[in-house]
Amino acid sequence: MHAELRRRHPGPFFDGLYVTWDDLRRDPEETPAGPAVHEWRFEESSRFERHLVTWHVLSRGGVAVRGPSVAELGIHTDRDALARRTRENLATYWTPTGRERLAAAVAVGSRGSRRLPDHVGRARRHPAPPHSRDGRDRVQDRRG
Incomplete structure (x- = not known):
């Protein structure tokens, strides 16, 4: 998937992380490292963007593609x-x-x-x- 994105859209980078709904309900400091993509490099176990800033941004402006809405999800904020x-x-x-x-x-x-x-x-x-x-x-x- 990421190789195809890179081929079709070489820039800017399509960075991101993979989290579970349960991860988002907890303090990101307490979540395990997980899959992430940074500058087209996929890492199976990364702390990339797993911090309160990301959780706050998602809680305020995230868009649910599938599953519960952002409001229903209860993203951890502090x-x-x-x-x-x-x-x-x-x-x-x-x-x-x-x-x-x-x-x-x-x-x-x-x-x-x-x-x-x-x-x-x-x-x-x-x-x-x-x-x-x-x-x-x-x-x-x-x-x-």
């Missing part, structure tokens, strides 16, 4: 844990060294590579964990 893990990531990964890695990756990307670091993709999908909503579905920071 906004407090997502906010905490995002802050931890910002405090550890986004150090000066992390910013240098990102700048280097973007520079390589501007020379022809379409690959950007995975965390850049995450930022595009879910820019920040919201602390509150203002009724118009816009994210507000802690100051209101």
Whole structure:
């Protein structure tokens, strides 16, 4: 299947993971590694994209192709844990060294590579964990 996708649509990559409905109902940190495709490479046992950001994105915008609807499925979400893990990531990964890695990756990307670091993709999908909503579905920071 993935070889056929690559043949018909060579770019962009068709990345993804395979999960069960039960996997989606649990904290992704507690789910086992499983099948995934990343940059056309299939892996039988991978942690690729098995994290709270993915679960939150699916819970908010997922589309059921077969089986229960997203609402009926009860995808595990934990906004407090997502906010905490995002802050931890910002405090550890986004150090000066992390910013240098990102700048280097973007520079390589501007020379022809379409690959950007995975965390850049995450930022595009879910820019920040919201602390509150203002009724118009816009994210507000802690100051209101």
